[in-house]
Amino acid sequence: MESLLSIKDLNKDYGKAHILKNVNLEIPTGAIFGLVGRNGAGKTTLMRIITGLANPTSGTYSISGISSDDKNILNVRRRMGSIIESPAIYKNLSAYDNVKLQYINLGMTSFDDIPDLLELVDLKSAGKKKAGKFSLGMKQRLGIAVALCGKPDILILDEPINGLDPQGIIQMREILLKINKERHTTILISSHILEELSKLATHYAFIENGEILQTLSSTELTERVRKSSRLKVSAVDPLCPMFDGENINYQIEGEDTVDIFSDITASHIASLAEKAGVEVLSITENNESLEGYFMNLVAKKDGIS
Amino acid sequence: MSCALKSAFFRYRKTGLPIYVLILSAVISIAVFNHANSHVISYYMFARPRYYDNTVIIYSLYFLAFVIPFLSAIYCMIFTGSDISSRTINNKVATGISRMAVYLADLVFNIISTAASLIINVICIFVYAKLFPVRESVSIDARIIEVFLYVSLVCLAFTTLFTLIFFFFSNKFFGIVVSLLLLPCMLITSESIINALNNPYRYSYEDKETGETKWSLNPDYVGGTSRKVLTFLYEASPYSVYMVEENAISNYSVIGAGAVIVISTALGYLTVSRKEYS
Numbered sequence: 001m002e003s004l005l006s007i008k009d010l011n012k013d014y015g016k017a018h019i020l021k022n023v024n025l026e027i028p029t030g031a032i033f034g035l036v037g038r039n040g041a042g043k044t045t046l047m048r049i050i051t052g053l054a055n056p057t058s059g060t061y062s063i064s065g066i067s068s069d070d071k072n073i074l075n076v077r078r079r080m081g082s083i084i085e086s087p088a089i090y091k092n093l094s095a096y097d098n099v100k101l102q103y104i105n106l107g108m109t110s111f112d113d114i115p116d117l118l119e120l121v122d123l124k125s126a127g128k129k130k131a132g133k134f135s136l137g138m139k140q141r142l143g144i145a146v147a148l149c150g151k152p153d154i155l156i157l158d159e160p161i162n163g164l165d166p167q168g169i170i171q172m173r174e175i176l177l178k179i180n181k182e183r184h185t186t187i188l189i190s191s192h193i194l195e196e197l198s199k200l201a202t203h204y205a206f207i208e209n210g211e212i213l214q215t216l217s218s219t220e221l222t223e224r225v226r227k228s229s230r231l232k233v234s235a236v237d238p239l240c241p242m243f244d245g246e247n248i249n250y251q252i253e254g255e256d257t258v259d260i261f262s263d264i265t266a267s268h269i270a271s272l273a274e275k276a277g278v279e280v281l282s283i284t285e286n287n288e289s290l291e292g293y294f295m296n297l298v299a300k301k302d303g304i305s
Numbered sequence: 306m307s308c309a310l311k312s313a314f315f316r317y318r319k320t321g322l323p324i325y326v327l328i329l330s331a332v333i334s335i336a337v338f339n340h341a342n343s344h345v346i347s348y349y350m351f352a353r354p355r356y357y358d359n360t361v362i363i364y365s366l367y368f369l370a371f372v373i374p375f376l377s378a379i380y381c382m383i384f385t386g387s388d389i390s391s392r393t394i395n396n397k398v399a400t401g402i403s404r405m406a407v408y409l410a411d412l413v414f415n416i417i418s419t420a421a422s423l424i425i426n427v428i429c430i431f432v433y434a435k436l437f438p439v440r441e442s443v444s445i446d447a448r449i450i451e452v453f454l455y456v457s458l459v460c461l462a463f464t465t466l467f468t469l470i471f472f473f474f475s476n477k478f479f480g481i482v483v484s485l486l487l488l489p490c491m492l493i494t495s496e497s498i499i500n501a502l503n504n505p506y507r508y509s510y511e512d513k514e515t516g517e518t519k520w521s522l523n524p525d526y527v528g529g530t531s532r533k534v535l536t537f538l539y540e541a542s543p544y545s546v547y548m549v550e551e552n553a554i555s556n557y558s559v560i561g562a563g564a565v566i567v568i569s570t571a572l573g574y575l576t577v578s579r580k581e582y583s
Binding site: 048051052053054055073074075076077078080082084085086088089090091092093097100101102104105106107146150 | 307308311312315316319320391392393394395396397398399400401402403579581582583
């Protein structure tokens with residue numbers, strides 16, 4: 001898949017602190033790319049650099065093939081919408097005027113489709129109301145509307161569901177999925193609520209202490225976090241023909257360890273082991289979530305087993 | 306640049322700033338005129354200045370050079386400070402409007418607010434002078450135009466300085482505190498400098514034994530290079546005009562205001578191009 005946003009060897013230092021370390025990322029066109037990391041991992045800094053609010057210490061990024069070193073990057077930014085940390089909206093202006101102002105920022109002269117945009121984020125009825133009187137959820141949705149002005153190719157959303165109630169989270173998810181599906185907008189999104197992110201993202205990057213630990217697609221992630229049984233035996237090799245013979249999905253993790261992904265009972269595993277002449281040392285259920293997967297990844301990086 | 310200007314114009318209208326400018330200026334002009342009239346009545350009670358008429362108008366204009374910068378700081382806070390504080394400036398930077406264009410558009414509208422305030426004040430003061438006859442004649446002459454241009458230059462210098470301050474601070478309250486403190490600080494500094502410069506070279510005292518008057522060198526006298534530097538600083542200050550004889554406008558004061566405009570804009574360019582927005 002072609003990359004809409006490509007980041008190469010990006011570094012960011014604040015004094016002696018290395019906030020981003022050789023970040024390399026490829027965001028495929030049309031993807032919902034989830035950026036997963038703890039507080040202070042560097043997610044917001046990375047997004048601020050991509051949106052032009054901060055400058056990298058070294059390294060480059062390109063949007064639609066235009067490098068950040070190229071003067072045309074300013075024109076390409078017109079095809080990008082963003083919310084960094086919280087929606088930047090004028091509280092003394094109405095929702096309609098906030099969106100109109102962003103149209104003017106983009107050099108647009110026709111404002112005919114502002115009502116449609118407000119309808120998309122479910123704010124049509126509140127169009128004339130001052131944004132300062134909005135609830136947090138409404139402000140977030142207005143922020144999305146402002147970010148969507150000019151039908152951008154890519155949306156950069158930093159913690160867009162932070163502080164939202166469950167209904168607000170569902171509403172935001174539906175809006176983002178709709179934007180991605182109907183407008184084919186690529187979305188780079190970060191969130192602490194990993195369970196929610198797992199309902200949206202098609203791709204993931206895990207970031208810790210400014211380093212990208214891993215990037216993978218949602219299919220790959222599903223493969224890795226799917227329900228499995230970890231079997232510890234005296235020897236793995238004699239078991240493999242038995243599993244193959246019964247079409248059991250498995251993955252060898254070591255000389256004495258194998259993960260079984262098929263839904264089979266412990267007694268069935270024990271009988272197969274007996275037939276193969278190997279001793280079963282232990283069987284443990286493994287039902288990892290995105291959160292667990294991320295924590296394991298971080299623990300591995302920190303050298304904690 | 307045109308996007309930045311159109312955006313700033315839209316925001317300028319929607320913030321209601323023109324209304325604030327109109328109301329604040331009209332209200333302030335009453336106080337300025339009243340202050341100037343009282344000052345002229347008390348100061349020139351016995352001796353009318355030889356050099357010009359329109360004393361009340363001239364003094365009002367000089368007083369505006371002190372008052373309008375206060376209003377300018379408030380306008381800059383409403384227009385620029387709010388944009389930086391609420392991070393709405395991000396929407397412009399992130400959509401590819403050049404940072405310098407954003408800065409200049411804000412500067413233009415801050416200048417418009419300040420200039421409008423000055424003009425409204427001047428018009429109101431002329432109207433009051435006609436409605437409530439003052440000691441001197443009221444007419445537009447070359448002296449008034451000269452003073453008006455000087456006051457405009459000083460206001461412009463302060464507006465460029467305040468725009469820089471509000472772009473520099475991410476919090477508009479820091480910006481307004483620094484801006485408002487700057488004005489009395491400059492006035493106090495000017496007064497301190499003139500007091501230092503007015504120290505006599507020597508002073509007389511009476512000898513207690515002989516009863517004769519003797520002279521002694523004043524240790525507080527500022528001389529040499531220090532005197533030259535302090536004189537330059539004093540004359541370059543916009544507030545020196547109040548304190549010099551006949552309120553003559555110093556060339557250094559004009560140069561100082563011009564230098565503030567150039568340096569503030571240059572520093573503004575550096576600040577805005579290097580600043581990292583949160």
